[in-house]
Amino acid sequence: MPIEMPKGLPFAVDTWSSESARKRHHFLTHAHRDHLAGIVSRASYPIYATRVTITIVLTYFPQLDQANFVEIKVGEALVINDADGVFSVTACDANHCPGAVMFIFEGTFGNILHTGDCRLTADCLQDLPLKYITKRGKEMVSRFDLIFLDCTFGRCFLKLPTKQSAIQQVINCIWKHPHAPFIYLACDLLGHEEILVEVSRTFGSQIFVDQAIYHDRFSTLSLIAPHVVSNDPSSRFQGFRDYTKEQEKP
Structure with a gap:
């Protein structure tokens, strides 16, 4: 904080x-x-x-x-x-x-x-x-x-993965489900854009982001990686907003 x-x-x-x-x-x-x-x-x-x-x-x-x-x-x-x-x-x-x-x-x-x-x-x-x-x-x-100093995880005894390793875990999970008609990516926080960029690059597909309900991420992605964003709702890869996180906030 x-x-x-x-x-x-x-x-x-x-x-x-x-x-x-x-x-x-x-x-x-x-x-x-x-x-x-x-x-x-x-x-x-x-x-x-x-x-x-x-x-x-x-x-x-x-x-x-x-x-x-x-x-x-x-x-x-x-x-x-x-x-x-x-x-x-x-x-x-x-x-x-x-x-x-x-x-x-x-x-x-x-x-x-x-x-x-x-x-x-x-x-x-x-x-x-x-x-x-x-x-x-x-x-x-x-x-x-x-x-x-940012000490958010200063008292955490877990060994956190590197950013690259975490992204690779997401990609490996997608590879395990080759026949899934849709892949929903709950990347709704600023900083998750790198996941979407790497998923798009790896699978050669753009990601549908609904601007009406996902405005912040749509704007940020359009600024940082416009080639990743798709306006086609039939795209296999879909940006998904995790409303449960919002409900947990005080």
Whole structure:
């Protein structure tokens, strides 16, 4: 869950409360809805996010003004002039959902890594700026003073599969049912698009997504992988909305 940045820092990350509204700069790691609570009522310029995240958020909330957002690109350091001093921010791939990034802040307040929601694989860590993964003798060239880490599964003792392995499990299951007239894919969360893309590629078939009841996923898929989306309801592969998840929500 998003948390408030400590007092004294000029920026907020993924929070849209009365407290974070007093911050001069706002950063959004990705477009999952639990990171957007309050953004409609408290959105103010500038909000830094990737192009994909900005597009998805504006799809969710068309009442927001695009002028509130500033695009930040993965791998590029953006220098921000603040009343308390210049600081820089670098966006790094979070290996999570489309558009998701981690932020590295560097300024008089120190070096801070905010992971947002992330899947920290070895490859993902290697994509951090070189000075944070390179040693000079026994010491790192640069160190983080603060790390705000996604610990969603920090107390989980299960060995979670890699993203690639999980997708392959879905594909293997489909192979076991070659005569099934329809395959329903309950991929109704932002981040499940990779499953649909790989299923479409493997079986050479587009996936029907009913725009009327599946608007968010239709819009995201049309943005990220338009070649996957089919308007033909007779398609063997069908996007399916799992309403039981919605009923379980408080």
